[in-house]
Amino acid sequence: MIAPQIVSLVALSSLVLAVPQTVQIHGGDWKSKIKNVVVLVEENRSFDTFAGGLTYSKDINGLLHHNYCNSMNASDPSEHDDICAGPRANDVAADDPNHSISGVNMQLFSTWHPDEEIADMNIKYENMRGFVTEQSITYDTFNKTRAAEVINYYTPDQVRVFNAMAENFVLFDRWFAAVPGPTNPNRAYITSGTSHGHGSNDNAFNVYGLPQRSIFQQLSEAGITWMNYQNSTTGPGLGFNPDAAFYEWTLSSGASKTNIAPLEQFYTDAKAGKLPQFTYINPECCSFQSFHPPSPITLGENFIKGIYEAVRNSPQWKETLFILTFDEHGGFADHVPPPVNVPAGDDICYTETAHDGKNITFEFKRLGIRVPTLLISPWVGKGVIEHKGQNKGGEYTHTSILGFLNELWGLESLTPRVSWSSTFEHLITNQFRTDTPTQLPNPFPYN
Template sequence: MVGIQFALVAALSGLALAAPQKPRNTRSGDWKSKIKNVVILVEENRSFDTFAGGLTYSSQIDGLVHHNYCNSMNASDPAQHDDVCAGPRANDVAPDDPNHSITGVNMQLFSTWHPEEVTVDKYHEAENMRGFVTEQSVTFSTLNKTRAAEAINYYTPDQVRVFNSIAENFVLFDRWFAAVPGPTNPNRAYITSGTSAGHGENDNAFNVYGMPQKSIFQQLSENNITWINYQNSTTGPGLGFNPDAAFYEWTGASGKNVTNIKPLTQFYADAAAGTLPQFTYINPECCSYQSFHPPSPITLGEQFIKGIYEAVRNSPQWEETLFVLTFDEHGGFGDHVPPPLGVPAGDDITYTELAHDGKNYTFDFTRLGVRVPTILISPWVQKGVIESKGTNNGGEYTHTSILKTINELWGLEDLTPRVSYSSTFEHLITDECRTDTPATLPNPFPYTD
């Protein structure tokens, strides 16, 4: 009997020992205690539907797999209705670089270059997202439907293996809007300062340290928070598409252009050594081989983000890192979700340009740009989450959500009303530091794994 009792006690003890234990990689408490480093990579010129609309790993993604998205070759002709439809046949190298000027985007979103002529009560109705093919046809003087359809065609998961793998392992935003319905540098200015100071095109001010507003780079320096803008420009500051920190008067005047703008090779060395700054901002080259901006091949862009991801993931700093991968703007490529209207501008400065019809259009920056693919990457976020409309702060997810979340992390002031409006994403940080995040990603198509 004693032997039986001893055996029973031993068995129960064994069960107790086998009971689930709290994982050692779980850490409760404020999200700010988990994130010490922020990494931002901003790629170029792809809409959500073009790049992520064909992803199939989750039925929650608001893309094109289950959505019939069509445009007309002539959006102004009521006799033509949806005669060109999107399909999973986007090219590795886009044959054309779609128009993404502010008035060109007007046509894409409103089927007119002058949405201000639409009455207020029909303004939302007029934002029909049906003019991408028309604008492509006009810009490139073509009636070839196959060529024009490239503006709305999309990629399959196999064509974007790297992006697909990152998305299904972390958090994909399917309602993240560019800051400006226009070109690269105004959007990048909003990303890094909360406004473009009235600039609606890639004018020379961006090339000569000509932007007067306070940037996140200045703000970080004033608060003793370390930062580096790593860049892979083929031209360099003052000679072409500058790295984003080089937009600003302060950067040149303070000498930070010498001390805090570094080549991309330094990023890889710093990541490997575990010496990345608190804020890492990465510019790809623009615009021919790794930025996704046409004529950059998708395969080479994928290879680039694979290298950046693996450097961050395998860095000694990984378990304290929040990494955001996004695109500066849609580049004229199609999307079926209308951007929000009536949002706060960064300031009260307007921008005027000449539309294709020879008439001026003035833009006040009170509506967002087209959706762009964005992923939140960290061991502290859950796997395979699809994040839609912002749940914090009342606003939408947009490029200035990065600034607003950084402000929450490091106790900084909002630079502009647009920053104050933007939804933050710290609620996506969990109490568990995952150990299943991939150390390497698949090779891009058509490379062999």
């Protein structure tokens, strides 16, 4: 990690900075500084795709200093038919890459059926070279340009908003999704520490079908205020529910009516200084603000810009920690193998049929692929790059958020995965920054 006091970065000229740019020293422990936590979970981008091309720090484990290639046929790499990552990602991805658990097996291990017992000991099972192969199989194409969309990445200018946020706050370059699979199982891990054996976006997520205790229930029982602001949908067959609506308790307790609100209410509450202690935000999915294909990158950037500026200019900013992450990689490539042999959230397994017609069984003992994650607050350093976790299991993953909330508010751990996940309270400093930007640059003008 780069120590905050030695980081010196030139702010983008398009940023509007608060003045004066002095540092005030405050006493007290980190818990006295953070009264409100805001979590925004976007969709379906890997770290390398979205942040692998950032140039403001050589300490970022991205693609600028790493020649990363995949083969069109991962089962026969001797063909030397390699496609290498480059700064050629499109505003709108032509295809939505496969991100089922079996599909991710192919992306990680170049087979749908890895030997789970030796996956952590044999380098051939951690080659991270199957992304392009999986794309060519899913879309039945030998068109290299089309298949290469999964491995290409954005330049800093193409992701101006995210780049500005990263330059000014903390970027995690070793934060892994909770599940090497799709959206809702990952979102369940984010909000309850387990998916209760669900490995796909099945109907249980649409009908308040998950029985486990969630962070929303836990906060209510502890008398801690919360709200799930959402621009999603709220019913079977209508798309993706807001994450609080996954759980039986949310419906039976009445929280579905009192604690789930339209996104417009978030902007109103932020401006008035009335955000709850825990704010959880769902974007729509998957057309215009979530980054999930076919959402344009430009519209997603504009969305996170608006959320940031609402938080930054709220009367509550001085006591707020804002966490921005992505639920999963969405099938887009990354060169860093995810950790294996980690605790599952529970002992319930998941089975699905792979492309070859054979079943795979997953025990949730491997993490998902790296996703871009930011820690934003006037109490964190500027331009900090955070690598491997420094406590507990030594890795950052989605359940690190739950672990942090446990530490902040004295809550009990919901699952073994939460207990294992590294937390990040050490990144909260005694220096209150007055140089954090009040506005971010506008998105890259693709058109």
